[in-house]
Amino acid sequence: MSTLLKEGLPQGTSILLVGPPGSGKxxxxxxxxxxxxxxxxxxxxxTTESTPTNILAHAQGVGLxxxxxxxxxxxxxxxxxxxxIGMRKDEYAIDRINNPSDINKVSLVIMNQAQILSxxxxxxxxxxxxxxxxxxxxxxxxxxxxxxxxRILRQGNxxxxxxxxxxxDMATINSLRSLVQGTIFTRIIDRDGCPLRRxxxxxxxxxxxxxxxxxxMVLGNEGLQLEGx
Numbered sequence: 001m002s003t004l005l006k007e008g009l010p011q012g013t014s015i016l017l018v019g020p021p022g023s024g025k026x027x028x029x030x031x032x033x034x035x036x037x038x039x040x041x042x043x044x045x046x047t048t049e050s051t052p053t054n055i056l057a058h059a060q061g062v063g064l065x066x067x068x069x070x071x072x073x074x075x076x077x078x079x080x081x082x083x084x085i086g087m088r089k090d091e092y093a094i095d096r097i098n099n100p101s102d103i104n105k106v107s108l109v110i111m112n113q114a115q116i117l118s119x120x121x122x123x124x125x126x127x128x129x130x131x132x133x134x135x136x137x138x139x140x141x142x143x144x145x146x147x148x149x150x151r152i153l154r155q156g157n158x159x160x161x162x163x164x165x166x167x168x169d170m171a172t173i174n175s176l177r178s179l180v181q182g183t184i185f186t187r188i189i190d191r192d193g194c195p196l197r198r199x200x201x202x203x204x205x206x207x208x209x210x211x212x213x214x215x216x217m218v219l220g221n222e223g224l225q226l227e228g229x
Contacts, residue, residue, distance in 0.1 A: 009032060009122065009158045009160075010158075011119070011120045011156055011157075011158065012153050012156060012157075012158065013153075013158045013159075013181055013182065014149040014152070014153055014158070014159050014160075014161070014179075014180040014181050014182070015158075015159070015160045015161070015180060015181070015182045015183070015184060016145075016161050016163060016173075016176055016177060016179075016180045016182070016183045016184070017029070017160050017161065017162045017163065017184045017186070018162075018163045018165050018173055018183065018184070018185050018186070019163075019164075019165050019185055019186030019187060020164070020165045020166055020186075020187065020188060021164060021166075022188060023165075023186035023187055023188045023198055024186050024198040024200070024217050024224075025126070025127075025162050025186055026049075026050075026055065026058065026126060026162075027058075027059075027062055027064070027217075027219075027224060028184075028186070028200070028217070028224060029045070029124045029126055029160055029162065030055070030058075030059045030064050030072075030075075031064060031223050031224045032122060032124075032160065033045060033075050033122055033124060034059070034064055034065060034071050034072065034075075034223070035223075036120070036121070036122045037071050037074050037075070038071060041118060041120045041121050041122065042074075042076065042117045042118050042121040042122075043074075043075045043076065043121065043122045043123075043124065044075075044076045044078065044110070044113055044114055044117060044121065044122070044123045044124070045075050045076065045077050045078070045123075045124045045126065046077075046078040046080060046097075046106075046110060046123075046124065046125045046126065047077060047078070047079060047080060047081050047126055048080045048081055048100055048126065048127055048130030048131055049081060049126065049127060049130055050081055051079065051081055051082055051087070051090045052075075052077035052079055052090045052091075052092035052093050053090050053091065053092055055077075056072045056073070056075075056092060059072050060072065062219050063219055063220075063223065064223050064224075073092060075092075076094050076113065076117075077090065077092050077093045077094060078093065078094065078095045078096070078097060078109060078110065078113060079093035079095070079096045079097070080096075080097040080100040080106065080130070080131070082096065083096065083097070083098045083099075083100075094113065095109055095112075095113060097109055100130065100131050101131075103131060103132075103140050103144050106131055106144075107144060107147065107148055110123065110125070110148060111148070111151055111152075114151075114152055114155065114157065115155065117155070117157060119155075119156045119157065120156065120157065120158065121157045121158070122157065122158045122159070122160070123152050123157060123158065123159040123160070124159070124160045124162070125148070125159070125160070125161050125162060126160075126162040127161075127162035127163060127164055128141060128144065128145065128161050128162060128163055129162070129163050129164040129167040129168065130164075131144070132144075132167075141168075141172070141176070142175065142176060142179065145161055145176060145179050145180070146179045149161070149179060149180060161176075161180065163176070165185075177203075177204070181205065181206040181207070182202065182204055182205035182206065183202075183203040183204050183205075184200060184201070184202050184203065185200070185201045185203055186198065186199065186200050186201075186217070187199050187201075187214070197216060198216070198217045199214040199215060199216050199217065200214070200215050200216075200217050200226060201213065201214045201215070213228070214228070215227060215228045216228050
């Protein structure tokens with residue numbers, strides 16, 4: 001998995017991506033989505049935390065793609081955020097969810113869009129925490145991930161489930177790890193007088209033996225790079 005950011009996730013992979021706000025989870029998801037699109041695959045991105053327009057602006061702002069590059073606009077967004085702030089469906093969204101507290105409806109919308117994707121496409125749920133907090137039914141998170149991962153992998157595609165670290169206790173996170181093939185943690189290192197440092201750790205990955213040490217995520221001319229480990 002040392003080539004995670006360059007080659008993306010293998011076909012039929014399910015990942016749990018866990019970290020606090022601002023630790024680079026969305027940037028990592030966007031990097032994987034954009035790399036897949038550049039290789040001829042598709043990417044479906046459910047957003048509960050921001051509008052698709054703002055997500056694309058973030059991707060461009062951190063250098064994941066350039067202003068004259070249309071790659072970002074090829075991400076197929078499902079907008080589960082705009083309703084919360086009284087906005088119409090975002091211009092970059094192919095679908096909109098007005099009530100993300102209905103987990104069954106959310107799952108159905110994702111699958112309706114995912115089933116028309118080409119093989120090896122990537123589905124991103126950013127974030128599962130936003131959906132479960134809206135529903136106030138946290139016990140449904142396990143079933144949501146289990147069912148959705150099974151259906152997406154059966155189609156030969158890949159899926160990343162994003163979790164906000166502070167929204168779930170470790171017992172919950174550990175129980176969810178059994179439902180996926182890999183778990184990635186991100187974190188922020190904030191030392192006085194030093195720039196913020198964002199790090200990634202591949203905690204587990206079925207069928208591989210990844211380094212489990214922390215690696216720094218650095219934004220360069222070719223997007224995110226992993227250093228150290």
